[in-house]
Amino acid sequence: MTFLSVNTVTKRYGRVTALENVSIDVVxxxxxxxxxxxxSGKTTLLRLIAGFEVPDSGQIVLDGELLAEGRAATxxxxxxxGIVAQDGALFPHLTVADNIGFGLDRKAPHRDRRILALMDMVELAREMGDxxxxxxSGGQQQRVAxxxxxxRQPKLMLLDEPFSALDTGLREAIxxxxxxxLRAEKIMAILVTHDQAEALSFADQVAILREGKLLQSGPPRDLYMKPSDPGIASFFGDAIILSAEIDDGWAECELGRVEVSSSYRGKGRIMLRPEQVVLSLSNGAQPCQGTIMRIDFNGPSSLIALSLGKDGAPLMVKSARLDLPPVGSHVQISLIGQAHVFA
Amino acid sequence: MWVFAAAAAVSALSLLPVGFVIWIAVQTGWETVSALIFRPRVGELLINTLLLLALTIPISIALSVTLAWLTERTDLPGARFWSWLAVAPLAVPAFVHSYAWVSLVPGLQGLFGGVLVSVLAYFPFLYLPVSAQIRRLDPAIEDAAASLGNGPLRVFFFAVLPQLRLAICGGSLLIGLHLLAEYGLYVMIRFDTFTTAIVDQFQSAFNGPAANMLAGVLVICCFGLLGLEALARGNERYARVGSGAARIPVKRTLGWMAVPGMLLCALTAALAIGVPFTTLGRWLILGGAGVWRLDLIGNALGQTILFALAGAALTTAVTLPMAWLSVRAPGSIQRVLESCHYYVGSLPGVVVALALVTITVRVALPLYQTVATLLLAYALLFLPRSLVGLRASIAQVPVELEQAAMALGRTPINAVAQITMRLAAPGFAASMALVALGITNELTATLMLSPNGTRTLATQFWSLTSEIDYVAAAPYALLMVLLSLPMTLLLYTQSKRMTGQ
Structure with missing residues (x-):
């Protein structure tokens, strides 16, 4: 069931088009x-949904209620x-408890008890109230926000890069x-971020915007494994992109015969994630082999440059193995799963 | 939208004085205008005014730059103390300065007297920005200049002085505008400028076209100064190129030169602070307890405070829409409106007063010589002072907080009132205080516009000194100085804070 529907929304600032015909549904x-x-216009989209900006055209519907239709807006x-901004936007002149209670009616029954319950909910110590x-700290400020x-028990929570000001370790935990x-409280959420890993791990649905246009949206795994163009592919992480001759579910490329997830025929480009490539010591018989030219050790994983024996650029592969063969070894290259075809 | 309309209305109001001058010129007809302007008397006044500007400003620049360098960049003993004394003359209103000098040296008059007292009364307007700037200069630039084979003198003139250009231009403009607008100082020293001539004309012939045309020439002088300053300022870059914080400059060792340095500081302080305070003290001792006519003084003090508070409240209220617009919704129309707000503050009080007198007499007689008109004049005169303060304090409240309040169920007006206004309140109070203190020492417009029976500290002081009753005037002068001290303190600490010291 569609809960929030953004329908062909366009927003311009003077002659600059911030968003052009963007449509997205949130289940x-x-x-x-x-x-x-x-x-790319992602914050503008969030501000349109929050109501801080009014679209030039298009509709925004939340839970069956029309929020904006062109310039007429609630x-x-x-x-x-609800909205949580990047730096929290806490009111500096109010205490933590007053900040939390700002949206509650002054005369609401059990107001104080409710504030304490909210502090427990976001795991803030009750002594922080004063x-x-x-x-x-930055993390505590975000919890207060x-x-x-x-x-206010919102139906929808907008998160505008709320984690980006935090330290790496803290960011993941928060x-x-x-x-x-949000899952426990059954509140729908939209997170805006420029950190692709954060987007992939947080959401059930990821939408990618570029220059005011919605390029692709779908489940995180689909965007990662089946991006609609090489630009999106490299936005979400390292990608191996090869030219290939594709026919009937198989592609002929530098790595030999590779299984693909498409029935496309003809010349085209395929994409593999470096994690799909597995190296093993060569026994000389298999068709696809390479020579290790360089190993960059990065701790949990290593980046390996492979020469395929032809003139082409080296193939960059990631491996989590600690017992990698030394530079100069011949290795056997095998693949896990299918390659993706850019149609 | 109504905010925009309000700002536009205030801007229109601020165009009133200049509109009035043009309107009168058109109405009088070219022949009368030229007959009134091109006559020996106007030429005399013009020469007087130009000489005053041409002498006072360069002397003030030389004095301020020397003092600023001595107090900020050398190991002069007691530099902090001298720097305080260089700002302190601001606490003494200009006409109190001349009152002190005239009672000390009764023969002091004419151009020499005018220049002397003007320099002493106004040089802190240059000292403040120049010393702030000199403190902020990156010493690396001086090091670079010295390593390129320049001696200390050449380093100062070719590497340091050019960087002070913005501060010098700004301070000089401020002094120039004050020189054009000042009335009391020059009457006491018997030196005729446009402003004194206009008030004379006004008092003898009421609103004759002669006074209005003189006002027109004065307005042209003001615009000339503004244009000159814009030209001299140029548009080069003066900000430090490069990241990180500048090193703290090394203080230069003066050696035996510290003696003449201290002498200069002491002499300036003696003339600019010592003279007013010793004469004031002398008159007060001479008068004893008898001059403290508490009923009269109390009445004047009460009226002054009332006018100051009402004027400050009105000024803040009319500037608020523009301040809010220029921070939250900047644009090209807003910039034009904003410059209307600023320009009116550079007009002399006498021009604004003359315009309001004529307009009320001709169009809205019931308003003539009412408190409302006087407060309007104050609002126009102190518009820029108020706008600068309000703008800065609104700009310190991020718009995200307003939006957060709206997302938490506050209407836009509630969000602005509960968040923005609440957080900007300290800044508002400071800018209101600045306006109130300006009104306390305002003389010209108050003399020309106030209802009969009005007695403020400044006008009481003025009428007593006009009767040469210097003893009775002393308590009023003392009160004005005391009221001005907080503002001087504020300016001093602000200029220090600006550079983080």
Whole structure:
């Protein structure tokens, strides 16, 4: 069931087109991530959904309620949408408890108890209630911002790069606990980020924006394994892209005969993720072999440059093996799964 | 949308004085205008005014740059103390400076007297920005100049001085505008400028075209100064190229040169601070307890504070829409409106007052000589002062906070009131205080516009000194100085904070 529907929305600032005919549906109970390089329009899309901006054309419908149709739009304070901004946007003149209670009615019954419950929910120590935002760490500030947005029990939570100001280690922990919390509270979420790993791990659906246009959307695994063009492929991680002659589910390329996930026929390009390539010591008989030219050791994995014996550029492969053969060894190359064809 | 309309209305109001000058010129007809402008008297005034500018500004620049260098870049003993004393003259209103000098040296008059007192009263306007700038200069530039084979003198003139250009231009403009607008100082020293001549004309012939045409010439002088400053400022880059924080500059060792350095600082302080305070003290001792006519002084103080607070409140209220627009919704139309707000502050009080007198007499007689008109004049005169403060304090509240409040169920107006205004409140208070203090020491417009029976500190002081009752005037002068001290303190600490020291 479609919960949020953004339908052919266009937004211009003067002569600059920030978003052009963007359509995206969010299914009830799901989490969506919008990724794209900076300037791609992802924050504009979020601000349109929140109501801080008004679209030039197109519709936004939330849970059957029309929020915006062209320039006629519901103002933000009448939408039940929560937002957590990049730096938290906490009110510096209020205590943590007052920040969290800002969206609650002053005379609401059990207001204090509710604030404490919200602090528990986001795993903030109750003693923090009297502190000022500037006395908190970055991660704690984001927890306060989340609790403040949760207080109004929104149907939809917008997260505008809320983890990007945090340290790497902390970022993952907070992202996971936020995802867990939103799932438990049955709140739909849209996360905007420029970090592809964050998008893939957080969401059920990922949409990629570039220059104001929606390029592709779908489950994270699909975007990673079946990107619609080489640009998207390399946005989500390292990719091996090879020219090939494709016929009836098989491709003929530098690596020999490779199984592909398409019935396309003719010349084309295929993509493999470096993780799909497995190296083993050569016994001299198999068809596809290479020579190790260089190994860059990066800790958990190593980046290996392979020469395939032809003039082409070296093939870059990742391996998590610690017992790699030395530079100069001949290795056997085999593949896991199918290659993806750019039709 | 209504914010925009309000800002546009205030801008239109701020065009009133210049509109008035043009309107009067058109109405009077070219022949009368030329007959009134091209006459020996105007030429005399023009020469007086130009000489005053041409002498006061260069002397102030030389004095301020020397003092700034001595207090900021050398090991002069007691540099902090001297730097304080170089700012302190600001606490003494210009006409109190001349009151002090005239009662000390009764023969002081004419151009020499005018230049002397003007330099002493106004040089801190240059000292403040120049010393702030000199403190911020990256010493690496001086090192580079020295390593390229330049001696210390050449380093100063070719590497340091050019970098002070913005500060010198800005400070000089401020002094120039004050020289054009000042009334009390020059009347006491018996030196005729356009402003004194306009007030004379106004008091003898009320609103004759003669006064209006003089006002027109004065406005042209102001615009000339603004244009000159824009030209002199140029558009080169003065910001440091490169990242990271600049090194703290090394203080130059003065050696035996510290003696003349201290002498210069001491002499300046003696003339600019010592003279006003000793004369004030002398008159106060001479008068004893008898001059403290508490009923009269209390009344004047009360009226002054009332006017100052009401004027500051009105000024803040009318600047608010523009300040909000220029931060939250900048654009080219907004820039034009904003410059309207700024230009009116560079007009002398006498021009604004004259315009309001004429307009109220001809169009809205019931408003003539009412408190409302006077407050409007204050609002126009202190528009820029207020705008600068409000703008800065609104700009410090990120728009994200306003939006967060809206996402939490606040209407836009509630969000602005509860978040933006609340967070900007300290800045608002400071800028209101600055306006209020400006009004406290305002003399010209108050003299020309106030309702009969108005007695502020400045006008009481003025009427007593006009009767040569210097003893009775002293308490009023003292009160004005005391009220100005907080502003001086604020300016001093702000200029220090700007550079993080």
């Amino acid at each position: 009830a109970g799901s989490r969506t991530a919008i990724v794209g390089p900076s300037g 103002p933000p304070y009448k939408r039940s949408i 502190r000022r935002p500037h006395q908190l 989340l609790a403040r947005a949760l207080a 992202r996971m606990s936020v995802a867990e919390l």
